[in-house]
Amino acid sequence: MTVTHSDHHPTDLMALAPFMRINDPIDGKPPSRQQCHHRALQILTDTHAGGTLTPLARTLVGFSGIDRFLPERYARFQPMVREGMVFLLAGLPLERLAEKIVDQLILPLDAPPARRLLALVRDMPTLQKLGQVIGRTPGLAPDFRQALTELENNVCTLNYGDLQDGLDAERAAMQPQFTITPENRILAEATVCAVVPAMVADHSNARHWRAVLKMVKPAIRRHLPAELALWSRLGDYLDCHRERWGLGEFQFRKTIDQTRHLLENETNLPAEQANLDAARAYYAGNDAVLLPVRLPVSTPEMTAMSRLDGRKITDVSHLSDHQRRQLAATLARVCILRPVQDLRPEAVFHGDPHAGNIAYIFEDTRPRIILYDWAMTGRLKRLERFGLLLLGAGLLTRNRTISMLAVDFLSGGQTTAQPDTADAVRSLVDKTVCRQGPPFAGILSEIEHLFDRMSRLGIVFSTDLLMFQKAMVTLKGVLADIDPSFNRDDHLISAAIVGFINDFVRFRPQKMLVREIWQLYPFNLGRAMEVQQILIKSCWHLGAAWLEPPRACAL
Numbered sequence: 001m002t003v004t005h006s007d008h009h010p011t012d013l014m015a016l017a018p019f020m021r022i023n024d025p026i027d028g029k030p031p032s033r034q035q036c037h038h039r040a041l042q043i044l045t046d047t048h049a050g051g052t053l054t055p056l057a058r059t060l061v062g063f064s065g066i067d068r069f070l071p072e073r074y075a076r077f078q079p080m081v082r083e084g085m086v087f088l089l090a091g092l093p094l095e096r097l098a099e100k101i102v103d104q105l106i107l108p109l110d111a112p113p114a115r116r117l118l119a120l121v122r123d124m125p126t127l128q129k130l131g132q133v134i135g136r137t138p139g140l141a142p143d144f145r146q147a148l149t150e151l152e153n154n155v156c157t158l159n160y161g162d163l164q165d166g167l168d169a170e171r172a173a174m175q176p177q178f179t180i181t182p183e184n185r186i187l188a189e190a191t192v193c194a195v196v197p198a199m200v201a202d203h204s205n206a207r208h209w210r211a212v213l214k215m216v217k218p219a220i221r222r223h224l225p226a227e228l229a230l231w232s233r234l235g236d237y238l239d240c241h242r243e244r245w246g247l248g249e250f251q252f253r254k255t256i257d258q259t260r261h262l263l264e265n266e267t268n269l270p271a272e273q274a275n276l277d278a279a280r281a282y283y284a285g286n287d288a289v290l291l292p293v294r295l296p297v298s299t300p301e302m303t304a305m306s307r308l309d310g311r312k313i314t315d316v317s318h319l320s321d322h323q324r325r326q327l328a329a330t331l332a333r334v335c336i337l338r339p340v341q342d343l344r345p346e347a348v349f350h351g352d353p354h355a356g357n358i359a360y361i362f363e364d365t366r367p368r369i370i371l372y373d374w375a376m377t378g379r380l381k382r383l384e385r386f387g388l389l390l391l392g393a394g395l396l397t398r399n400r401t402i403s404m405l406a407v408d409f410l411s412g413g414q415t416t417a418q419p420d421t422a423d424a425v426r427s428l429v430d431k432t433v434c435r436q437g438p439p440f441a442g443i444l445s446e447i448e449h450l451f452d453r454m455s456r457l458g459i460v461f462s463t464d465l466l467m468f469q470k471a472m473v474t475l476k477g478v479l480a481d482i483d484p485s486f487n488r489d490d491h492l493i494s495a496a497i498v499g500f501i502n503d504f505v506r507f508r509p510q511k512m513l514v515r516e517i518w519q520l521y522p523f524n525l526g527r528a529m530e531v532q533q534i535l536i537k538s539c540w541h542l543g544a545a546w547l548e549p550p551r552a553c554a555l
Contacts (some may be wrong), residue, residue: 221267359372379464
């Protein structure tokens, strides 16, 4: 391996020097991967004894080019991302770190940084999930975008034989009325699980299904618990150093703990099966959505579902411009607008809507969205959903009072309870509502930006609300891939306003939110009455903005 990077410190490069000869021939022949791994592990054992794993991890991260891959608007997070990666790699078991060193050394000498980054994270499920989301972020450098997109397209870490013992055990334990006939191949592989195509028969009623069998990959069962424990330590490490990176009061540990909980659900197949049932009930009657059916042969170790075939959501090169627009609009309505507008006590949404989890078909002239993988499923409370709508209304009408009320709804009353925090949030809101430009432009991006800035002030949002925000960021990139001309904000805000005003004049939100508002402000009748007045004014201002957008701030 030839080192050509000039931006590394010599002491960092020295950490990699002992590994440069692990590819040296053995008896005149190139060493096998197992032999390279054995050599690397031996060197690592000695290195670990000398206390120099951190410089080695920093060198590996440096070669990945991670310092340059985030979009400009996220540049302030670059030092934190780099040091977080160093911390994670240095904390890996030596066996896994040796694998990563071998992965780097067997790459071509001229392999671009993006490819090295992919090799660095591909067997770490926590970082793969993060990479899938980042890979759909607008503004990402093209080479890194392509590399990270491969995390959803080209995952290939096992074959059918790796799952066969587990599948055979599940088949042997099932009731005699059922038979499962797998096709002895992997149909699809994701970060945590893999899917095998099969036929399922229920001989008691002569029913047959084209099915897929989903199981957690054996390596994930082995590695994920230790990786999640390492992430908890990472949260403490980042909290200790956040001032050094200028990241304010951002609660890294609390946020990472929420993320850990979501990732733990990835291996909980019974929970995913319950989520799938809940999602099917939630979307029942919606002709724009197709969801698999959980089959009765599902077990705690295997989810059996009906097989739904479609094109990947970003496979649109054969579609007309009109069809692309239809597809983007349908996806936005199903995954973003529907959960927010719903006035039922709880709304269900897909928490991991990267392109690998979404497909589509066209029936006649109408697109239908197929949503796979419900391991990460979110549920928004009614007050949270109304808070999102109200925040959009406040930003649209440039009204600080409405926006601040919405923030209080979304934060569970944190801004009301903490005067210092309220002053800081009010300053953020003032800057946002006094923006310049077209009234509808960038509203959802402004909401995402506000969440980011408020998190840095130490406000901790619910796990589900954060999941929804991450889902919106992911979907923004997916929508841009489907139809670059599709304006997410124009489409969704216009539809949301119409629905908001229509519901409000019928007193639907007011009647439904009384209990939630009283719970948020218990024994504070004055505050509850003030909220009702603000809500009435918000509807008036929103109607005025719809007819003639205001040009000045309403503070």
